Amino acid sequence: MALKDVIGQESAIKILKSAVLKRKAASAYLFHGPSGIGKRLAALNFAKALNCTAAEGDGDACGSCTPCRRIEGGMHPDVLEVRPEKGVIRIDEIRSLEEALSLSAYEGSFKVAIVDEAHLMKIEAANAFLKCLEEPPAGSVIILVSSAPERLPDTIRSRCQAIGFKPLCGRDMALLLEDRIKEPDKKGKTLQSLIGLSMGRPGLVIGNGKGADILKKRQDFLKALHEMLFSKPGGSKNPVWADKEEIEDFMDGLELFLRDLLVLRTTGREDLLMLGPEVPGELKTIFKTAEEEVIIDCYRGVTEIREGLVYNPNKSILWNYTAGMLKRLLPHPEKRPG
Numbered sequence: 499m500a501l502k503d504v505i506g507q508e509s510a511i512k513i514l515k516s517a518v519l520k521r522k523a524a525s526a527y528l529f530h531g532p533s534g535i536g537k538r539l540a541a542l543n544f545a546k547a548l549n550c551t552a553a554e555g556d557g558d559a560c561g562s563c564t565p566c567r568r569i570e571g572g573m574h575p576d577v578l579e580v581r582p583e584k585g586v587i588r589i590d591e592i593r594s595l596e597e598a599l600s601l602s603a604y605e606g607s608f609k610v611a612i613v614d615e616a617h618l619m620k621i622e623a624a625n626a627f628l629k630c631l632e633e634p635p636a637g638s639v640i641i642l643v644s645s646a647p648e649r650l651p652d653t654i655r656s657r658c659q660a661i662g663f664k665p666l667c668g669r670d671m672a673l674l675l676e677d678r679i680k681e682p683d684k685k686g687k688t689l690q691s692l693i694g695l696s697m698g699r700p701g702l703v704i705g706n707g708k709g710a711d712i713l714k715k716r717q718d719f720l721k722a723l724h725e726m727l728f729s730k731p732g733g734s735k736n737p738v739w740a741d742k743e744e745i746e747d748f749m750d751g752l753e754l755f756l757r758d759l760l761v762l763r764t765t766g767r768e769d770l771l772m773l774g775p776e777v778p779g780e781l782k783t784i785f786k787t788a789e790e791e792v793i794i795d796c797y798r799g800v801t802e803i804r805e806g807l808v809y810n811p812n813k814s815i816l817w818n819y820t821a822g823m824l825k826r827l828l829p830h831p832e833k834r835p836g
């Protein structure tokens with residue numbers, strides 16, 4: 499694999515290849531954009547391009563020399579990666595990264611440090627990291643990867659060259675998924691609904707080491723939404739979310755659901771729905787009754803909830819708050835089921 503295999507991110511890849519060609523890599527980058535669109539993949543392949551011993555004429559890595567293969571396998575001593583554990587990046591991990599960066603490269607021409615989901619650094623970790631960015635060790639390249647760059651301190655963001663990544667278009671998604679998904683899932687309808695549900699984020703379908711299964715996530719979301727809107731008070735063990743990741747998955751599903759509602763209200767076309775055909779009957783009542791203003795209000799509400807997740811809200815309070823917000827989508831009380 500090389501930079502050319504990062505599909506749908508032409509402008510980002512062009513900047514990176516040109517930095518390699520000119521031997522003018524920045525000391526720190528911030529790769530930002532929604533999750534599951536290839537930011538970390540680009541970071542790894544940029545590390546390859548910087549250290550490749552048989553680089554292509556356009557600045558890309560060859561993908562097959564010893565450094566390229568070591569980086570691919572996570573075995574290169576000069577390419578370091580920190581990823582969050584249980585939703586946080588701790589200060590001791592940042593300290594050992596700093597220490598490793600301060601040593602000269604073992605064999606590569608560049609030391610590359612990748613911090614995945616960098617906004618999950620705890621504040622003291624971010625402070626420690628800032629020192630590293632202020633005085634970057636010679637010959638090192640730091641790449642922060644983040645799907646929520648607004649959660650990073652300004653002092654960190656301002657020291658990085660920002661490179662934006664975008665969701666993929668339908669054509670690129672089809673190209674990528676046809677190649678990667680298993681035989682039974684390939685058949686027309688499933689492929690189409692996978693493309694719709696992934697919102698241009700292939701990582702949600704093919705998984706980035708987490709084995710994400712988008713179709714199962716859709717089922718989980720619809721079940722949770724049904725529970726939230728129709729279970730009788732005290733009748734079930736709310737909330738159904740186990741952790742922050744499940745809350746984020748729910749909010750992903752909810753955005754899609756609200757998008758579907760709005761599409762249906764404005765176009766009346768069921769064929770344009772992403773979740774539509776699978777939505778169970780009781781939830782479908784909302785399709786007929788939800789008012790546009792309320793849908794838009796709920797959409798704003800979801801954005802606010804996402805921003806608030808950084809403060810680790812109480813799950814039960816958040817569940818009830820979200821339920822209260824969404825119940826405005828239901829038919830008027832006298833027609834409301836249950």
Ligand SMILES: [Zn+2]
Binds near residue numbers: 559561
């Ligand atoms: Zn190579």
